[in-house]
Amino acid sequence: MKAEIIAVGTELLLGQIVNTNARYLSQGLAALGIDVFFQTVVGDNAARIRQAIDTARSRADLLLFTGGLGPTMDDLTKDVLAGYLGRRILVHEPTMEAMERFFASRGSHMVESNRRQANWIEGSEPLENEAGLAVGNALEQDGTRYILLPGPPKEMVPMFEGPATRWLLAEIGAGAPLHSRILRFAGIGESRLEHELIDLIESQSDPTIAPYAKEGEVAIRLSSKSADEAQALDRIERMAQRIRERLGAHIYAEEDISLEEAVLRRLRTRRMRVSVAESCTGGLLAELITGIPGSSGEFLGGIVTYTNTMKHKLLGIPLAQLDGPDAPGAVSASTAALMAQRVAETTGSDWGVSVTGVAGPGSSEGKPVGLVYIGIARKGGEVQTHELNAGGNRDMVRIRAAKHALYRLWLALAE
Numbered sequence: 001m002k003a004e005i006i007a008v009g010t011e012l013l014l015g016q017i018v019n020t021n022a023r024y025l026s027q028g029l030a031a032l033g034i035d036v037f038f039q040t041v042v043g044d045n046a047a048r049i050r051q052a053i054d055t056a057r058s059r060a061d062l063l064l065f066t067g068g069l070g071p072t073m074d075d076l077t078k079d080v081l082a083g084y085l086g087r088r089i090l091v092h093e094p095t096m097e098a099m100e101r102f103f104a105s106r107g108s109h110m111v112e113s114n115r116r117q118a119n120w121i122e123g124s125e126p127l128e129n130e131a132g133l134a135v136g137n138a139l140e141q142d143g144t145r146y147i148l149l150p151g152p153p154k155e156m157v158p159m160f161e162g163p164a165t166r167w168l169l170a171e172i173g174a175g176a177p178l179h180s181r182i183l184r185f186a187g188i189g190e191s192r193l194e195h196e197l198i199d200l201i202e203s204q205s206d207p208t209i210a211p212y213a214k215e216g217e218v219a220i221r222l223s224s225k226s227a228d229e230a231q232a233l234d235r236i237e238r239m240a241q242r243i244r245e246r247l248g249a250h251i252y253a254e255e256d257i258s259l260e261e262a263v264l265r266r267l268r269t270r271r272m273r274v275s276v277a278e279s280c281t282g283g284l285l286a287e288l289i290t291g292i293p294g295s296s297g298e299f300l301g302g303i304v305t306y307t308n309t310m311k312h313k314l315l316g317i318p319l320a321q322l323d324g325p326d327a328p329g330a331v332s333a334s335t336a337a338l339m340a341q342r343v344a345e346t347t348g349s350d351w352g353v354s355v356t357g358v359a360g361p362g363s364s365e366g367k368p369v370g371l372v373y374i375g376i377a378r379k380g381g382e383v384q385t386h387e388l389n390a391g392g393n394r395d396m397v398r399i400r401a402a403k404h405a406l407y408r409l410w411l412a413l414a415e
Contacts, residue, residue: 001172003029003036004060006052008068008077009151010043021066021156030178044074053084057144067151069134071113077148082121085141092120095135127163131155138167178225179232184253185218186407193218196246207236216403217259252410259406260288266413267298272350276302277343279356285402300347315342329365331357333373333385340375341383352377355405360394372401376412
């Protein structure tokens with residue numbers, strides 16, 4: 001079965017709301033063995049919704065809508081689909097009664113427009129809304145199946161997982177589900193990763209290999225579709241092992257977690273704590289770490305020493321190290337090493353991590369934009385320094401530098 005997800009809402013087209021429903025539904029349908037080949041976003045316009053239905057029917061067996069089931073006049077999904085299929089709009093009495101009880105219990109009057117949420121398409125299966133008011137619909141006509149779900153995720157998710165999934169399984173039975181594993185990489189770019197795995201990617205069949213990237217990290221999703229879960233997982237594991245043999249030093253997780261969470265887990269396992277000193281990243285490294293719940297157990301704090309004066313006052317870096325004709329300068333391996341050592345000493349942490357470099361837009365100390373030095377200092381041990389040529393604009397340099405610092409700490413924690 002081929003499915004198309006149609007998200008209805010002008011706010012999606014304008015970028016006012018992120019379409020997280022499509023991602024969730026794609027994963028949910030894959031778990032049921034249903035392939036999603038297309039995703040469409042259409043505004044609150046009857047003619048364009050009809051056009052989207054027309055196009056989707058020509059290339060999919062299942063059309064799954066989200067949004068447009070609410071009380072306002074621009075909530076058009078049920079009305080347009082009913083007209084398209086030549087069916088009437090009726091009132092679903094159980095939903096209407098539930099709405100009347102809802103408003104009465106709060107001592108408020110139900111305005112006429114709210115009644116639209118009890119509308120349903122003649123001959124369809126009503127889908128109960130456990131977390132809201134609007135009833136969903138599921139129906140089949142001329143070999144095409146239609147499911148209408150509300151737009152708010154808190155209503156859409158339970159409706160899909162409950163009545164919509166039950167209806168689908170009753171209609172088509174369980175297909176071969178999709179089994180997947182995520183491999184997450186750091187310290188390597190997307191192009192180099194693809195180069196290292198190009199023969200596997202070009203010859204892929206089952207499992208499939210799907211790389212995708214965001215700044216500072218790359219991931220691969222290995223997927224196998226099979227009714228036999230053990231067989232699918234065995235195929236995935238054999239492919240994962242081939243990838244480990246080539247790029248194992250860059251794989252920081254085999255689950256969908258961030259690099260900063262992987263670092264915190266290693267620190268927690270070793271009962272160690274870290275602190276950071278930042279220059280060009282301006283606190284971004286600390287922000288990434290503290291974005292993980294529970295990070296206070298492993299993260300003692302950070303110092304942003306953006307200027308040479310602050311590097312001297314807060315970290316005690318000698319001015320002769322930072323300024324002068326023969327000084328290494330703030331953007332140097334030796335300064336990164338001192339920053340890492342001093343922040344660890346100042347905070348009493350097991351590890352100190354530093355980042356200093358040129359984020360741009362202009363050069364600094366005659367050094368190019370994108371040049372970054374990272375320091376990794378362990379209490380009572382040697383200090384590592386690493387040079388990174390991050391490239392890109394200011395935002396890209398900052399995030400790449402912060403992620404690379406995390407990667408270098410992750411590696412050092414494994415030693």
